Amino acid sequence: MGLVVFLLLPTDPKEVGCSPPDHHGQHIVDHRTHGETGYEDVSTHQVVPVVGEEIAPLMTDSDEDVEERKRPPREAEAISFFGALRIPGVVEFSLCLFFSKLVAYTFLYWLPSYIKYVAHYDATQSADLSTMFDVGGIAGGIAAGVVSDYSGKSASTCAVMLAFSAPMMFIYQTYGNVSLRVNIVLLLMTGFLVNGPYALITTAVSADLGTHKSLKENSKALATVTAIIDGTGSMGAALGPLLTGLISGPSNNWNHVFYMLIAADIISMLLLMRVVFRELCCRQT
Numbered sequence: 001m002g003l004v005v006f007l008l009l010p011t012d013p014k015e016v017g018c019s020p021p022d023h024h025g026q027h028i029v030d031h032r033t034h035g036e037t038g039y040e041d042v043s044t045h046q047v048v049p050v051v052g053e054e055i056a057p058l059m060t061d062s063d064e065d066v067e068e069r070k071r072p073p074r075e076a077e078a079i080s081f082f083g084a085l086r087i088p089g090v091v092e093f094s095l096c097l098f099f100s101k102l103v104a105y106t107f108l109y110w111l112p113s114y115i116k117y118v119a120h121y122d123a124t125q126s127a128d129l130s131t132m133f134d135v136g137g138i139a140g141g142i143a144a145g146v147v148s149d150y151s152g153k154s155a156s157t158c159a160v161m162l163a164f165s166a167p168m169m170f171i172y173q174t175y176g177n178v179s180l181r182v183n184i185v186l187l188l189m190t191g192f193l194v195n196g197p198y199a200l201i202t203t204a205v206s207a208d209l210g211t212h213k214s215l216k217e218n219s220k221a222l223a224t225v226t227a228i229i230d231g232t233g234s235m236g237a238a239l240g241p242l243l244t245g246l247i248s249g250p251s252n253n254w255n256h257v258f259y260m261l262i263a264a265d266i267i268s269m270l271l272l273m274r275v276v277f278r279e280l281c282c283r284q285t
Helices: 002-008 063-070 081-085 090-119 123-151 154-175 180-210 222-248 254-271 273-284
Strands: 026-031 036-041 047-051
Touching: 081 090, 081 222, 090 123, 090 154, 090 180, 090 222, 090 254, 090 273, 123 154, 123 180, 154 180, 154 254, 154 273, 180 222, 222 254, 254 273
Parallel strands: none
Antiparallel strands: 026 036, 036 047
């Protein structure tokens, strides 16, 4: 029934040939205390005098006011590429997403191969087990969004998760092959911390920066800001798997790969420090 109403219910009486309701009804009254006839506005109970057969206006508009109302509203111009870069936080979050996506997409493409090499599972088991990283990432994205909305500190939320994800990757590298259960738990926790900031930056942070107060209500910057942030992150997503293949090499040296991922995660966190300090200072003041 809700779907039927959504699809078939007219949104305006004019669509079905009916006149719109008069919510500000007016009626003629005999204002005998002043000896004149006028009409009364039901919503304000004010009487407007009638001169002859015409209603005398309470206020008269100047010619300039009339011409100003006739002019079409001036549309805001779309922001330029360099203008979008000058919005506070765009450069920091763009570079942060570069390294965050580098880590996330390296796990996405190379994790089954790593599990197969280290835990000695077959290809099917390794691929199935690697999905636990994505499951943890779903929960991490939701948690990052909730915390960011509750606290109003997107950069601080991302920085805290990035700070914990670096040691979490080291723990997974060290103890991930102990048993299947340990591997699953550590993958869930790693995906939670790695994908949380990545999901938050590409969605809520991009929207917030695209409607930043420095734009003075110019709504034509959202697409440009989102493209800059997500495009910069996509470059990291392409670079991470490429470097992994070069670093691991034929000998499958995964220790150096994890060192690269941990270093990228730390750099991503450090890039947000200026925005984090700005959030903390603004909140204190």
